Amino acid sequence: MNTHTGRTVEFPQFSGIRCLMMPYIQGDSASIPDIYAPYRDIVDLVFLKKGDIGFLTIDESVAVAGTPHRGQRAKYGRALHTEVGRVPGQIYCWGGGGGWGVPRPSLGPRPKPKPKPRHRVTLDRDVRILLANNLDDSCAVWDAEHEDTSLDGDIGHAAADYPFDRASFLKAGEVHEIGILTPHESLPVQQDFNRQFLRIVSSGVHGREEYFTLNPLVSFN
Numbered sequence: 001m002n003t004h005t006g007r008t009v010e011f012p013q014f015s016g017i018r019c020l021m022m023p024y025i026q027g028d029s030a031s032i033p034d035i036y037a038p039y040r041d042i043v044d045l046v047f048l049k050k051g052d053i054g055f056l057t058i059d060e061s062v063a064v065a066g067t068p069h070r071g072q073r074a075k076y077g078r079a080l081h082t083e084v085g086r087v088p089g090q091i092y093c094w095g096g097g098g099g100w101g102v103p104r105p106s107l108g109p110r111p112k113p114k115p116k117p118r119h120r121v122t123l124d125r126d127v128r129i130l131l132a133n134n135l136d137d138s139c140a141v142w143d144a145e146h147e148d149t150s151l152d153g154d155i156g157h158a159a160a161d162y163p164f165d166r167a168s169f170l171k172a173g174e175v176h177e178i179g180i181l182t183p184h185e186s187l188p189v190q191q192d193f194n195r196q197f198l199r200i201v202s203s204g205v206h207g208r209e210e211y212f213t214l215n216p217l218v219s220f221n
Contacts, residue, residue: 008173009046011134012038014194016060021201022213023220026054031218039198046175048128048202053220055212057199063138065193068186076156080185082149083178083201084123092127092180093119094209123180124204131184132175134196138187140167145181155183 017035025031027050029040036043039058048054068079084092133139142162146155162183169187170176178184189195208220 005130005175005177007046007175009042009132009175009198010173011042011196011198014060014196017058018060019056019058019213020211021055021057021205021209022215023053023218024056024215025218026050026052026200026202031215032056033215033217042198046130046132046198046200048130048177048200052203053218054203055201055205057197057201059195059197059199061195063135063189063193063195065191066188068188075154076159078156078159078185079187080154080156080159080162080183082146082153082155082181082183083129084149084180085119085151085153086149087119087151091119092123092125094121094123119207120209121205121207123206125180127180127204128202129178129180129182130175130198130200131170131178132173132198133170134172135189135193136171137169138189138195139170139184140164140187141170141176141178141182141184142167144183145179146183147181149181 015038017038019036022032024043026047027044029043032040032043036056036058043056084094086092131139131141143166144162146158146161149155150157162185167185168176
């Protein structure tokens, strides 16, 4: 489900820094490396459960006019997705069939056999996530759960079930809490913009992908 936490954050000056699913101690800015120092105030104030392991994503990059910021992974007309994919046996995971955040394999000159689902990372069903960004109306969130999600979390095929008149549109700095199966969508931006995106994932994540950012201050297996 989607909940506006009532909290807002003020993003620091854009500098192009980035980390992906970096383990850290929630509510403890001393647990993040100096390169992320501009976000220390936010880390101290925004958390799901202070003292627990969490996973921090900071993505500062240019959003290009006319396209959704994270839409390049969408297989359908809308970049509508859940945070996780799902494989048979009720396993909620990243990495099964490409995933949101996992580079897709390149297409060769001949059709390739469909790869078997793989999942280096699994998530507990009750994992919670905090989202915020610095651009009004660049992300839509629905107060729903899409249990029957796909292997890679792309649910663009079900877009008719999620009309925009039922969505909440994140305003700059607003912190929203969602679940791993909450439908949300990156929306086309009106002009080129230095977009800053923040995501905090709770404990309950098992394993790691190669692209996850290592944290020399916090060990996590």
